[in-house]
Amino acid sequence: MLALAVARSVALVAAGLVTLVAVNPADASPTNPEYSQNSASYVVAGVNDYADRNRIGGTGAAIDSVVNGRANVTATPEEARRIQRLGYRVIRAQTEGFPAADAGYHDYAEMMAELDRAAKAHPTIMRKLSLGKSYEGRDMPLIKISDNVTEDEDEPEVLYGAHQHAREHLTVEMALYLVRLFTEQYGKDPRITRLVNSREIWIVPDMNPDGGEYDIVGGQYHNWRKNRQPAGDGYRGVDLNRNWGYKFGCCQGSSPVASSETYHGPRAFSAPETQRLRDFVLSRRVGGVQQIRAAIDFHTYSELVLWPYGYTERPSAPGLGQDQQRTFATLGGILAKSNGYTPEQSSSLYITDGSIIDWLWATQGVWAFTFEMYPGSPDKGGFYPPASVIAEQTARNREASLLLAEYADCAYRVIGKQQQYCPR
Numbered sequence: 361m362l363a364l365a366v367a368r369s370v371a372l373v374a375a376g377l378v379t380l381v382a383v384n385p386a387d388a389s390p391t392n393p394e395y396s397q398n399s400a401s402y403v404v405a406g407v408n409d410y411a412d413r414n415r416i417g418g419t420g421a422a423i424d425s426v427v428n429g430r431a432n433v434t435a436t437p438e439e440a441r442r443i444q445r446l447g448y449r450v451i452r453a454q455t456e457g458f459p460a461a462d463a464g465y466h467d468y469a470e471m472m473a474e475l476d477r478a479a480k481a482h483p484t485i486m487r488k489l490s491l492g493k494s495y496e497g498r499d500m501p502l503i504k505i506s507d508n509v510t511e512d513e514d515e516p517e518v519l520y521g522a523h524q525h526a527r528e529h530l531t532v533e534m535a536l537y538l539v540r541l542f543t544e545q546y547g548k549d550p551r552i553t554r555l556v557n558s559r560e561i562w563i564v565p566d567m568n569p570d571g572g573e574y575d576i577v578g579g580q581y582h583n584w585r586k587n588r589q590p591a592g593d594g595y596r597g598v599d600l601n602r603n604w605g606y607k608f609g610c611c612q613g614s615s616p617v618a619s620s621e622t623y624h625g626p627r628a629f630s631a632p633e634t635q636r637l638r639d640f641v642l643s644r645r646v647g648g649v650q651q652i653r654a655a656i657d658f659h660t661y662s663e664l665v666l667w668p669y670g671y672t673e674r675p676s677a678p679g680l681g682q683d684q685q686r687t688f689a690t691l692g693g694i695l696a697k698s699n700g701y702t703p704e705q706s707s708s709l710y711i712t713d714g715s716i717i718d719w720l721w722a723t724q725g726v727w728a729f730t731f732e733m734y735p736g737s738p739d740k741g742g743f744y745p746p747a748s749v750i751a752e753q754t755a756r757n758r759e760a761s762l763l764l765a766e767y768a769d770c771a772y773r774v775i776g777k778q779q780q781y782c783p784r
């Protein structure tokens with residue numbers, strides 16, 4: 361058992377799967393509501409003899425192995441502090457990435473590496489840009505895919521966004537799937553080739569890199585939804601999909617309480633992450649005309665295609681007249697037919713205020729949909745379906761993603777009103 365544990369941790373270190381980070385005493389503070397009693401793995405340096413080992417064991421920590429004067433221990437934060445007080449250097453051994461069984465998912469570093477590889481392999485049609493930095497300073501990648509990719513051409517623009525919610529990791533895989541689809545099928549599949557040549561495709565694969573990394577820290581899931589910004593009262597996290605600036609906090613579709621899962625933040629766009637995407641979207645106004653015509657914001661789970669508004673149950677509301685409502689519902693129905701999801705107005709799920717699609721539609725006129733991906737029910741893994749479903753459940757949205765890009769020239773075509781609304 362011990363030999364196995366040693367062999368395993370040696371293998372993990374050799375494979376670069378374990379990194380050592382200093383213990384941050386603030387993390388272990390019992391006054392921090394995020395603090396979890398769960399024990400974690402640490403490395404203790406300067407463990408040279410039997411007396412050292414017994415002193416460490418005497419704190420209650422479990423010694424898993426001792427190699428070259430370093431002990432690998434499993435300890436609660438309190439035990440780790442006791443070892444520190446004995447004068448030893450204690451280093452938190454943080455397992456990186458997804459739990460081994462879900463290694464098929466991309467963590468932040470793996471996602472960035474895949475995007476870099478794709479950009480390098482397809483330099484004429486793909487660029488990896490940046491939206492700026494998240495609260496904790498992670499780069500938020502922005503992908504552009506189009507012919508003549510370095511030029512801003514007069515082509516309908518379409519936006520695919522993913523991962524506003526930390527634990528919805530399947531959405532990052534969805535974005536990576538779209539990157540591969542549009543780049544690898546270019547010049548092979550005539551439909552993809554036509555789209556890449558006639559559209560400017562923007563992909564934001566990771567709206568919440570801090571939350572996403574936090575959700576898998578220690579090689580375990582933490583059921584985390586929000587970003588990682590301090591929220592007050594010792595709590596962390598703003599619900600990014602309640603932080604957008606249209607009807608912010610209007611309608612009990614979000615919470616003013618810092619500890620809440622749907623905390624909307626102190627004001628609209630208080631989160632750096634929503635600011636970054638807002639500023640990018642606003643930068644796509646050319647001569648006062650928003651270039652982005654259509655968008656999908658990927659979430660999990662429930663297998664739904666949702667359209668605005670989320671803040672009200674009424675099908676029509678300011679900015680959303682009958683023709684617009686019919687266009688959303690008809691296009692939503694077409695998209696849902698292609699992937700087998702259920703189409704409905706966003707508020708039929710429950711009222712949400714300050715969501716991205718309400719803002720995109722009401723302030724920018726973007727035909728914006730929320731997709732709630734696989735699974736349809738919690739018994740199939742909820743927010744954490746196994747990695748074995750990634751290929752099928754991302755490819756399931758191939759057709760809907762392509763259809764949306766095709767309709768980006770004039771969504772009103774779905775109700776036959778292109779002459780009226782999209783005269784050329």
Ligand code: 0X9
Pocket residue numbers: 525528601659660661666669670671706707709712715716717718730732
């Ligand atoms: O509550 C949300 O933000 C989304 N559901 S999730 O389980 N992924 O958190 C639904 C949002 C749908 N409503 C709007 N987009 N308005």
Ligand code: CA
Pocket residue numbers: 506507508509513515556557558559560
């Ligand atoms: Ca182009």
Ligand code: CA
Pocket residue numbers: 512513514515517560651
């Ligand atoms: Ca353009």
Ligand code: ZN
Pocket residue numbers: 524525528659660
């Ligand atoms: Zn979500």
